[in-house]
Amino acid sequence: MNEILIDKTGQPDVITASDGSLTVTVPIRIKRRGSRKAVTLPDGGAVQPRPWDDTPTxxxxxxxxxxxxxxxxxxxxxxxxxxxxxxxxxxxxxxxxxxxxxxxxxxxxxxxxxxxxxxxxxxxxxxxxxxxxxxxxxxxxxxxxxxxxxxxxxxxxxxxxxxxxxx
Structure with a gap:
């Protein structure tokens, strides 16, 4: 079963359960940008766009x-x-x-x-x-x-x- 939980610890981690499932913890921060919300890195830096994504902002x-x-x-x-x-x-x-x-x-x-x-x-x-x-x-x-x-x-x-x- 796929389940998404948000844990605000901010520590990266990967846990493998006995049934073979993985729990991956990715440190992110959600920040308001005007009326939108954006995902940023914990240090406040922007997430870099994919190099092949040439859609104008x-x-x-x-x-x-x-x-x-x-x-x-x-x-x-x-x-x-x-x-x-x-x-x-x-x-x-x-x-x-x-x-x-x-x-x-x-x-x-x-x-x-x-x-x-x-x-x-x-x-x-x-x-x-x-x-x-x-x-x-x-x-x-x-x-x-x-x-x-x-x-x-x-x-x-x-x-x-x-x-x-x-x-």
Missing amino acids: PIQLALARGHRWLAMVDKFAGSEFGRRSRPRRGEPQGRGEQSGEARTLSEVAERERMDRAYVSRMVNLTTLAPDIVAAILDETLPPEVTLFDLASGTPLLWEEQRAIIDR
Whole structure:
């Protein structure tokens, strides 16, 4: 009979019973990460993902979305970030609608059927320090750092961003 018991001793152990069954004790810690629970090692380190598991994490997806959505606005507006109201000479009318580009983040949100505040928070991720972006992509970000920590009220100064990660 397969039975799972949780014992909080934290000591690894393998016991072989006389009937041939095994009892394996694996030290883990269950920690809250935002609204989810995550399994961590007893020393607080993250459980390493399998090398063949290339499924993007939610934070990686959010980072990619933020860059894509910002690029949609940048392509339309050039360096003016959404302030140009008329097409340039020789440009067809309605250029943004035809090419998938948008004048504002509100247009991006409408087109993507997302809440404008969500789109804005994901675009905030585009201002993260390069080493934080690398940690997101390498999945070496501390497990207690959540998407909410990075996307809401993100400071522009990279030192302040690193302080959020290091706390």
